[in-house]
Structures are given as C-alpha cells and as structure tokens.
Amino acid sequence: MDENGNVTITGKSQLYVNMSGDTKHTLEFRSDGGQIVSFEVPKGFVEEIRSRAIPQEQPPDWDFTKxxxxxxxxxxxxxxxxxxxxxxxxxxxxxxxxxxxxxxxxxxxxxxxxxxxxxxxxxxxxxxxxxxxxxxxxxxxxxxxxxxxxxxxxxxxxxxxxxxxxxxxxxxxxxxxxxxxxxxxxxxxxxxxxxxxxxxxxxxxxxxxxxxxxxxxxxxxxxxxxxxxxxxxxxxxxxxxxxxxxxxxxxxxxxxxx
Structure with a gap:
C-alpha cells in the first residue's frame, strides 16, 4: 500500500480482507512474509457486503428452525x-x-x-x-x-x-x-x-x-x-x-x- 492508499498485489500473493474487527483469522491465514495493513473504507461499502452475505450464525430475528x-x-x-x-x-x-x-x-x-x-x-x-x-x-x-x-x-x-x-x-x-x-x-x-x-x-x-x-x-x-x-x-x-x-x-x- 502506497502513501495514497493504493493497494498493489504482485506475483502470486493474496489479499485477504477482514471486516470483522477480529484479527485472529487474519493472523492464522497470513503467509510467511505477509503484511497486515489496516485502512478505512466507506461504511456503506461494508453494509452492502454484509446485506448480501449469509451469516455464519443465524440472527435471532430470522425465523428458521435449527x-x-x-x-x-x-x-x-x-x-x-x-x-x-x-x-x-x-x-x-x-x-x-x-x-x-x-x-x-x-x-x-x-x-x-x-x-x-x-x-x-x-x-x-x-x-x-x-x-x-x-x-x-x-x-x-x-x-x-x-x-x-x-x-x-x-x-x-x-x-x-x-x-x-x-x-x-x-x-x-x-x-x-x-x-x-x-x-x-x-x-x-x-x-x-x-x-x-x-x-x-x-x-x-x-x-x-x-x-x-x-x-x-x-x-x-x-x-x-x-x-x-x-x-x-x-x-x-x-x-x-x-x-x-x-x-x-x-x-x-x-x-x-x-
């Protein structure tokens, strides 16, 4: 990531994006030499992704049996x-x-x-x-x-x-x-x-x-x-x-x- 916030991925490297605030998963999947960088994105961008995703755990207001x-x-x-x-x-x-x-x-x-x-x-x-x-x-x-x-x-x-x-x-x-x-x-x-x-x-x-x-x-x-x-x-x-x-x-x- 350069000083202007531009992200460049070179070679066969991977970019993993974590929006949860919990870095445990990020640390687990970081390869040798991998870097962890935090940056801000518009709140609406995160909300849009979450609105389309199926949650890992069932929300309490979703009416499904187990x-x-x-x-x-x-x-x-x-x-x-x-x-x-x-x-x-x-x-x-x-x-x-x-x-x-x-x-x-x-x-x-x-x-x-x-x-x-x-x-x-x-x-x-x-x-x-x-x-x-x-x-x-x-x-x-x-x-x-x-x-x-x-x-x-x-x-x-x-x-x-x-x-x-x-x-x-x-x-x-x-x-x-x-x-x-x-x-x-x-x-x-x-x-x-x-x-x-x-x-x-x-x-x-x-x-x-x-x-x-x-x-x-x-x-x-x-x-x-x-x-x-x-x-x-x-x-x-x-x-x-x-x-x-x-x-x-x-x-x-x-x-x-x-």
Whole structure:
C-alpha cells in the first residue's frame, strides 16, 4: 500500500480482507512474509457486503428452525460435495467458471493405476459420508471407509511397508503425526468449512515421468487448507507429494484421466 492508499498485489500473493474487527483469522491465514495493513473504507461499502452475505450464525430475528437454518447455510456446500462425489467416478467436463485449478504433483511408489484406485476409493467413501452423515454426533461411521486406510492413521494398528512408509514420509514432510481417523473425517463436515479445496480430477503427467497430477478447485487460491488431503496422498502410497501450484485449467484438459 502506497502513501495514497493504493493497494498493489504482485506475483502470486493474496489479499485477504477482514471486516470483522477480529484479527485472529487474519493472523492464522497470513503467509510467511505477509503484511497486515489496516485502512478505512466507506461504511456503506461494508453494509452492502454484509446485506448480501449469509451469516455464519443465524440472527435471532430470522425465523428458521435449527435444521432449516443448517440446510440454508449449508446448501451450496453440500451440493459442492455431491459434485465432488460425481467427479471421483468420472472425468468432469470443461467448465468456463473454472479457469484455473491447483495442481499437486504426486509420485506413486508403485503402479499408478493401483494408486489412483486407492485414492478414488477413499474420496468416494468420504464424500458420500459427508453428504449424508450427522456431524453433530460424537463419532462418524466408518463402515464405508477402506480398511487399509483406517489402519494407516495415528493410533491404528496396521503394520507393513505401505503403512509404515506413509507415516514416516508424512512426518518427515510436515513434522506432524499422521491423522487420527475421526479427526480426519470431521474435516469433511460441510458446515465446518475446514477444507479449502474441492476434488476435480486425477491425471497422468503428460511428460511421461510416471507422476500423477491431482487437480483441485481452490477458487483461484494458491494458499489453502489441505493437510487432510496431503495425509491421504501419502497413505495411498505416494513417495513424494509436491506443494500445490495454480495453473490454467487448459493444462488439466491436456492430460488423460487415470
């Protein structure tokens, strides 16, 4: 921001605007080297945005039951999860409203087809659960989640080269322990809005390297919450998982779905 109040965003940086007066969320999403700058805008500008937004919590004068409000607030999010479920089982069409996608390069340890099958199995199961489950319960059902994935997480009993390697690689890459299954499942609660991504597709890298490209719709955001997905990629048998890079969706369209 210059002395005249003009804001310039360079490179792949992001501008997050917080109008709440609470800086906790701003501090959480600030990247390394990010700056926090306060400035004034016309009151009418803030009021206009708030008048069009759906509040996070139901206002006391809005006449909805708890369930009706939950449906109203979650409708778009639940529909989005349902679309993800469909994309898991088939290549999506080219969408003009999705000009860019985030690409995560994954090097599978074994056969790419087997890796893709494992990844799609887990994603299909958790998206199905996210649409239908009651996230107000203390625990979510795991009946549809593949046994090998249940056994790979923290406090699980599975042993073997795949599970052991997944845990070790995730710890080495992130410095954190693998995910406990219930914590992982609750990340897919549509109301929680914890995920910063939607599944788009999985393709073979066009360069013949054997890598796979996982494509995500992040609404153009280069920085987003995705640790639950990173753990899944390692648990499926990835040797390496690169950080996401936002590119034009034409790059995805040029590769074959696997």
């Amino acid at each position: 369930q009706e409000w939950k449906v109203k607030h979650m409708l778009h999010e639940v529909e989005g999860v349902a679309r993800e479920f469909v994309r898991v089982s088939g290549r999506p069409g080219i969408a003009s409203e999705t000009p860019v996608l985030a690409c995560v390069a994954v090097t599978p340890e074994g056969d790419p087809e087997t890796y893709a099958h494992r990844l799609r199995d887990v994603l299909g199961a958790v998206f199905s659960l996210a649409v239908d489950a009651d996230f107000d319960e203390e625990e979510l059902p795991v009946d549809g989640i593949p046994d090998w994935f249940l056994g790979a997480g923290r406090d699980a009993c599975a042993v073997g080269p795949t599970a052991d390697a997944a845990r070790a690689r995730y710890r080495e890459r992130t410095g954190a322990d693998p995910w406990e299954i219930q914590n992982w499942l609750f990340r897919f609660d549509p109301e929680l809005e914890a995920r910063g991504w939607e599944f788009w597709d999985l393709t073979r890298a066009a360069d013949g390297s054997g890598r796979l490209h996982l494509w995500l719709d992040t609404w153009g955001e280069p920085m987003f919450s995705w640790e639950e997905l990173r753990w899944l990629l390692y648990a499926c048998g990835a040797e390496t998982v690169a950080d996401p890079v936002v590119v034009g969706s034409g790059s995805w369209a040029a590769e074959a779905t696997v």
